[in-house]
Amino acid sequence: MLVSIDDHVVEPADMFEGHVPDKWRDQAPRVELVDGVEVWQYQEVKNGASGLNAVVTWPKEEWGLNPTAFAEMRPGAYDVQERLRDMSRNGVLASMCFPGFAGFAGSFFNSASDKDISTVMVSAYNDWHVDDFCATAPGRFIPMGLLPVWDPQAAAAEVARLAAKGCRSVTLPELPHVMDLPSYHVLDYWAPLFDAICDHDVVTNMHIGQGFFAIKGPPEAGIDNLMILATQVSAFSAQDLLWGGAFQRWPGLKVAFSEGGIGWISFYLDRCDRHYRNQTWIGHDFGKLPSEVFREHCLACFVTDPTALKVRHDIGMDIIAWECDYPHSDSIWPDAPESIYREMTAAGCTDGEMDQITWANMARFYDYDPFAVIPREQATVGALRAQAGDVDTSIRSKAEWRALAEAKAAAGA
C-alpha cells in the first residue's frame, strides 16, 4: 500500500476553461509560444516552462532544466488519465499533487501586481484541481488547495470554501519572508488564516524550493547546491513555526514538510531540546520539550532516506510518511515499491512500521481514509499493478515523445 503526499501536476493548458467567472475570463493565465517554448503568461508574470522538471522516462542526458512543451513530456505529467495509469504502474493508490507553473505555494500568483485578480485565479485554480483533476478518479487523489497568501482574510475564506468541497489540505510557503510576506514569527498577520485552518482541521504543507533563496550561496555554485541543500530549508521553516510561537497559539495547527526528507529531524530536534534545556535565560516556556511540540504538530515525508530510517524511533515513528515526487527528477518510477521496501527492510522496519510509513501515518495526519472509495484488496501495490500491465515504461527522448504526441493527435483528428 502506497500513498504519496508529494507529487506534482503539470497543469494542462486548458485548465482555466470553465473555472474563471466571465468578468475575468480574459485575464486568466494562458499558455503561449515564446521563441518556440510554451510559456504560462499572466499579468506581467511568466513561468518559462509548462513542463519544468517533468523528466520521468526521459534519458538522463536530457534532464537539465530547459523549458519544454507539453508534447515533449510523458503524458502522465499533465494528462490525468495517463497519470492514473502511471500511478497504478508504480503501485501508488493515491497522490497529493503540488502545483507546477503556479509555484509550490502559489508564488506565481503572488508575483502579479493585481492581487485581487490573483485571488480570483487562485479560486479558479482550486476549482480545476478539486472538481476536475482530483474528481476524475475518486479515491486516487488527496486534493490540496492554493491560498491567496497576500490576504490572510481572503485565504481564510478560501480555506472554508475548500473545506466545504472536501479539500482539507493546503500549500503554504515554507519561508514567507523570502516572498516578501511577513514571516511565521508575525503571528497576527497569519492569525485569520491559521484560525480557519484549525477550525476546519486542515493540514498545511510546506514544500521545499520556495525558501531556497534564503540561502545566499556562492555565485559560482552549480545546480548541485540547489538540488542538495534545498532540503536544509525544512529545518528553517520548522524553526520559525516552533520558536515563533505558532504551535503554542494554535494547538490544532498541523504542518507537513514536503520533499525535505526526514534525515534532518532528529539532528534538529536534539539541538532544539538541548537549546531549550540549556539556554533557559531566553525564557521560552512550552510546558514540554520542543521535540514533543514538533511531534504533536508535524509530519515529514521522504523519497529515499536510508540512514534516517534507522533512527525512525528517535525521529518519531508517527510522523514519517512517504512521497513519490512524480514526475520530477527525484522521483522513483516505476519501481518505487521495490525501492522503499528495500530501504525499510534494510533499516529493520516491522510490517506495522512499513504500513505507518507508506500510508497509515498520512491517513491519520490528514484525517483521510484511503479505503473509503477503493476497497483495501484493490488498493495494494499488486492489485494496482495488475491493472496497469500495459503501461509502457521505456525511456524516450523529448523528440520521441513529441513524435508520439503528434502521431496521436493526427490519429485523433
Add this chain to the structure above:
Amino acid sequence: MLVSIDDHVVEPADMFEGHVPDKWRDQAPRVELVDGVEVWQYQEVKNGASGLNAVVTWPKEEWGLNPTAFAEMRPGAYDVQERLRDMSRNGVLASMCFPGFAGFAGSFFNSASDKDISTVMVSAYNDWHVDDFCATAPGRFIPMGLLPVWDPQAAAAEVARLAAKGCRSVTLPELPHVMDLPSYHVLDYWAPLFDAICDHDVVTNMHIGQGFFAIKGPPEAGIDNLMILATQVSAFSAQDLLWGGAFQRWPGLKVAFSEGGIGWISFYLDRCDRHYRNQTWIGHDFGKLPSEVFREHCLACFVTDPTALKVRHDIGMDIIAWECDYPHSDSIWPDAPESIYREMTAAGCTDGEMDQITWANMARFYDYDPFAVIPREQATVGALRAQAGDVDTSIRSKAEWRALAEAKAAAGA
C-alpha cells in the same frame, strides 16, 4: 581520555606585547574602555566584547550576549594557568582553541581596511598563540593558526611559517563568500594556500558562526534561530568543498568541521550519493561516491549529538571527534566526561569506538600524538581530575567574579 578540538580562548589584553615588530607596535589591537565596556579596537574595527560568550559558571539568567569585562569572567576563559586547571577538572588532556575577539576565522583582521597591517597582526597573533599560550603547557594544547585569507600568497607563507613552529592546524572561513572573499568554488584563488596546506600536511578547520549570515532569516526571529540553525551551515561549507572540486584538485586536503555537530552528515551524504547516482546529466565524475570523498577528507566534532551517535557507522566511524566548546554556552563543564560517556553508552558504542571518538580519530587526522609529552597513565580523565580537586566549580554572578578579581588584584598589589 578526552581531547577537545573546539574550545575558545578569550585573548588577554596584553597578548600583542612582545609580538608586534617595532614599526607597527602602535597599531596593534588594544583593549579600551568604551562606555564602561572593554572593547578591542583596531584601525576602524571594534569588537564589542572581550568576553563574548564566556559564560562558564555564570548563572543562566546572566548568559545573554552582553559584552562584559575580563574581571566578570571565570578566569579560565583568558588566563592560561586557570584554563589548564579547568581543563583538568573536566578531564580534558588537550585542547585546540579558536580565537575570541579575532573571529573564528580571523574576520576581525579581514574587516580592517589596511590589510598589510592585518597580515602583520595575524602573524603576531599566531606567535602569541603558539609561543606563549600553547607553549605554557606542552602537551595540553593543539596550536591552531589564523591566516591572512585576503592574500592567498601571504596565507601560504604563514602556513609554512606556522608549520616550521610545529603548528599544523589553521582556521579558515566556512563560507568565505559571506566575508566578501571568493568562495571555495573559485579554486584558483585558494590554490596557493591549499597547495601550502597540503605540502605541510596541515588541517583546515571550519567553525560555525562565520557563515551564518548566508541564511537570510526573518527579521523578527530571536537569538534561537542563530543558536539552533548555525550548525546547518557546516553542510553548506561541505557542499562547496565537495562539489566545487577542491577535494579532487587537492587529494591531501583535510577539513575539520567545528561545532556543527555530526547529525547533519549521514542525511547530507545520503542525499549527495543519491544526487551523484541520479543526476548523471550534470557530469560530475569523482571516480567514487561523494560520501567516500567526504570521508577521505573530512572530520567533524560534537558536544552532544545523541541520536547521531546511533548511526555512527553510517556517518563514518573514523571521522567523528569530540569537542568541549569551553567557555561558551554550548560547553559542558565540569561534567563533560560523564555527559559524553553517558551518550556513547546509550548509543551502544564499544570501548574502542569511545576511544576513537574522544581522542584517537583526532590524533590520526591531525597527525598528533597525545602522549608525546604526557604519558598515557597521566592523561586519563581520572588522573587529570586528581590534580584538580581544588578547582572551584560554583556558579557565580558577574558581580561576584568582579569582586573576586578585584580582591585578588588588591592582594597581589
